Structure formats: C-alpha cells, structure tokens
Amino acid sequence: MLYQVVESNKNAFNAGSKATADITSIAEKMNFKPLYVHHIEAKNNIFSKIVNQIRYFFEWSQLYKEVEDNSVILLQHPFRNRQCNREKNILKLKERKNVKVISLIHDIEELRNSVYNEHNRSEFEFMVRVADQFIVHNSKMKEWLKDKGVGESKIVILEIFDYLSDSPINEKNFANNIIIAGNLDLSKSAYLGEIQNVSNLNFDLYGVNYKNNASPNIAYHGAFKPEELSEQFTSGFGLVWDGTSIDTCDGNTGNYLRYNNPHKLSLYISSGVPVVIWKEAALATFVKEKGIGLCVNSLTECAELISNMSKDQYDEICSRVNEESIKLRSGFYSKRALEEALRRIQNI
Template identity: 35%
Template sequence: MSKKYIYIHDLTESENHAGYKARHDIFNILKKRKEIEVVKVPLSIGGIFERISSVIAFMKFLNNCRQGEHLVFNYPLAKPYGKLLEIMTFFRSFNFSLIVHDLNSLRKKQAKEDTLIYKATNIISHNKTMTSYMKDIGVENINIIELNLFDYLHQCDSQTRNIEACVDITLLIAGNLSKEKAGYLYSWEPTFPVDIYGINYNGTSEKLNYHGVFDADNPGKLMSMNKSYYGLVWDGDSQLTCSGMFGEYLKYNNPHKASLYLSLSIPVVVWSGSALAEFVRREKCGVVIDNLNELEHIIRNKNQWEHCRVEAERLSLKISNGDFLGEALKKFE
C-alpha cells in the first residue's frame, strides 16, 4: 500500500448503535494503522437541513482532495452522497475503494446497486459468493477482495469463562428477533433450553429464555452466563431451511452475529446453504446443518463442541485484533 489512502468515517454521533457496529469497528481498526489517514466526514441521514449541511461539507472535502489520493468508503453510501461522489470523480483526480456492508439488490426486491460500485478501484466483498454475484451484475475490471469475516471489537475477555464448570451445551441466539427477520422463533418448539438476546422479541415459548439486550461493544453479559454455547446463525420463517428475503440473503453475506460469537470463542451453527458454511467447514469453528431438527444431537456432543471451541478461540484473536480487514487491505491496488 504505497499510495496515500484516506478512509472516510461517515457516521454521525447519533448513529452509534448496534446497527452501525461494523462501521465503528472499521473506524477504530483503521485509525491505528499508520499507512491510512482517517478523516471524519459525517454524512447525515437526518432531516433536510442536516443533509444539506452534510452535502456542503462533503463537496468541500472532495473538492480539496489532491491528485493521487485514494479514498476509502463504506458501501452503500446514503443518498445523495454516493451520487455526489460519482459526479466529483469527473472533476477531481482521485480514486476510491469500497468496503461492502450490504448489497441493496440482494436485500430489497427490484432494487439496483448504485452505479458507484461499477467505478471503484478496489472492493472488499464479504466472500466468494458475493464476489461472484457482483461479477454477474457487471462489476468487472475491478480488484475484488474477499474479507471472509467481519472483525468485531469489544471490551470483553472471552477467557473469563470457567469452561470446566460448563456441563451442558446450550444454544445462543443474538440479534434482531423480530418476526420479520427471525420468524422461525415464533413457531419453533425446541426440546432443549435456548438463550436469546436482542431487540424486537415478543414470543412466549418456555424453552426460549429471553435475556434482553446488551451493549454491542461490551457483550460481557453473554460471558457472565458461564455456559458452553453454540451461537446460531439462522434467519427466516422456517425451521427446515433459511427462507424468505432474510434467509435468502444468508446465501451471500457474512452475518455480523457470527463475528460476535466467534470473537467470544463461541463456536457457531450455520445453515448449509449459507455463504458462511464454507468458512465454517474450512476453519472447523462450528457445525453446518440443513435444519434446526439436527440441533438436539449436536448439543449433546461435548467432544465435538470442544474441538470447535478451540478453533473458535483461535479465530477470536484475529477477529478482535482487526486482522481480517488488515489482510484485505494488503491486497489493495
């Protein structure tokens, strides 16, 4: 990375919540790297006056960029900032790269990607499946790099658990528990206890033990339970497969909850049709299943859990140090 790279931290202070955890982590990882300058340019998604103020500040920043500077943005950018960036590339001599968080054309019906994505120099994709999809929609002649897994920074020491005292293996589910995203929770009757954490839960199952929410930067609440957990990554309405818009999206993205689990040395359980399945098999950090009915056998296998836990602990060091993003940046052109 001999060029001058400038990372644009685009969040406002009011957006400091779990939904923006990945973007804040990228900011905190990159500001420690000497080869990258980090600049905070808040791009408001608030009211009309806030957006106008952000547009003016953004245009001034882009206008002051020097020849040869290379800007790095999170993708997607909120409207209208992506279009403004694209326009300014015609008038200013700078290149830009994108760190992909989501692809709108996969998340929303009939949505299209910003034309910005077709003009980047480098793109950090989630995984090989997402890269293949981008090439299918015409993102060509661009250096696309697979992240493989999002990093996850926190203040919790995963070694505080007394593993020897954890007798039974328990399933853990964290994230958005709404019926729209996790509909399977509202019809599933597991034969074993399940601990769940997150927003938007209004179920009544006696087997699903709801523990509220926790600070995304300090998930010590999960460790305080002192349990042998598998972390489940599953979306959609069905217990038999990941279905619907959110379930289908698992075929392409790297869910941030997987990074949370593994950063705490918690092995994961993922759907066999998900893009994450290849990573889990390769790294041996969890179990791949076709449907939730397989879980009863899995949580009874202490030896298998222990093997997966050791590999999850190995990965936790990389995730909490920002190594996945660091490796991706080395492949920038």
C-alpha cells in the same frame, strides 16, 4: 495519501454501526485519515431534512478540497442516507484529482431484496461506476458481482468481518444452549416463533424487539451494547439462522445468507462461542474449514448433533474458536483485505 469517508451518526445503536465503526478503526490504524460526514436523525418534518441536506452539501464540498491529488479513498457501501453533493464530488475527485476508490461492501440490497428500491438501485450502480477495488464478503458474493459485470481483478474477498473487542473471553461450558443475538422482531425472523418446538435445546435470547414467547426452553436476557454482549455468553453455541422456519432458512432473509457474512457470526467467534449455521449459507464453508461449529440443515438436526457430542469435542471446538477470536479482535481480515486492495491499486 489515504483517506476514508466516515458517516457519523451518534444515535446509532446496532450491529450495523459496530461493523462500520470497526472498519473505520482498523483503517485509521492503517493511516486512512477519517473525513467525517455528519448525519443527525431528522425529525419527521421537511425543515429537519433540509438542514441535513444543506450540511451534506457543505461537508462534501469541504471534503473535496481536503483530499490531495493521486490519493486513495475508502468508502463503506451502501450509504444509508441520500446526501446532497456526494456523487458530484466523488466523481470530481476521480476525474480532476485522479483519486482511486476502494469500496468495502456491507450489504447489497438487491440480494437482500427486502427494502430494494430506486435509491438502493441507484446507490449500487454508482458504487460499481466509481470503485477501483471492491472488498466483498465471500466467494459467493464475488461471483454474483462478476455476473453483474465487475472484473475479477477488481474484487478482493474479506472472508469474514472482524469484531474488535478487548472484553475478556469467558471459558465456555458445554451445554445444549443456543444463543440468538440480534433483532428479535418476529416480522424479521419469523422462525423465532417456532423455536419452542425444538426438543432438547434451550434458547438464550439477546436483543431488541422481543415479544414474550412463554416456553420453558426460552430465556430472554435483555438488550446490550455490542461491547457488552460477549461477557454475557457463558455456554452453548451461537446461532446464525434466518427466515420463517426451523427446518431451513427461507424467504428473502434466509436466501441472503447464501451471499452475506452475518455480523453476528463475527460476534460469536470474537466472544469465544462455537457457532451453528445453516449448511447452505455462504459462511458455512468458513465454519467447516476452520472447525469452529456445526453446519446443519435444520434446528432439529442441530439438537441431534449436540446430543451426540462430548464435552471434550466441544472443548476442542472452543480451542479453535479462540484462535479465530484473536484474529477478529485484532482486525486481521479487514487489514489483509485493505492491504491487498491497495497493492492492486498501486499496480494499476
């Protein structure tokens, strides 16, 4: 029997919730039965937090009873909230019911290093302890896990996150426009404070926490739900960038691109948009091999490459992007990784 633990948070409205929801949907179509653990955003008082923990205690106890012997259970890591009775019951499932665990990793906080704390350290160590198979973003993350002592035979590479969608793909127009979608908070992505200094590029911004940066080459279009975004993109390139500078990706968030598969890249490809990505990012290899965008050292270099590009060259890139879009919209990469993890577990 196949199961998956699903953290249910109805208040979630961000790319992260889209990523986990898509994995849940893809796994369910593969007959992973959802087992729900509900979270309600606690008000800033002790009573609300206690109520949540009581709910966790009973839901994890019920979850343990429901799972059959010799089953496989999919966990999406990391769990974002402390949950009373979770670790105890996962260990009981492994020890008493011979349950195998697939851990699909969304983030590794030690690598991101912006909110790494005792909870995140403990969460990672427990994941390594219980997982029989890991699904990781890419080869760079795989090598990092191997350095942490995880055996190569336990690691499956996802390659890229899928992005389920049935929204129509608009035909893209060639233009020197750069799309930036996501959290526009300058404290998270300080490079946004410098984009007005990039000559020969126009920037189309979509997302939350935008602070007005009056400049003729910047247009803010508002915040949209994930399923609504693709219809907004009509031209140009989607940017995968982070850090403090337009000249390189630096700092904790910039360095994380060396290991992470940013979900916004999947958003762009699913929407039929060619991408621009930092040349040292882990996913730059994927972009180059698939021929679906530009790999650059700086945004100034990006402007130069686009200025020397023809419409025919842009249309050829769009054609290859659309081929990949079909895969991402259907869950191709997640399904392939889950199938490989199951095959390996069956051979244990």
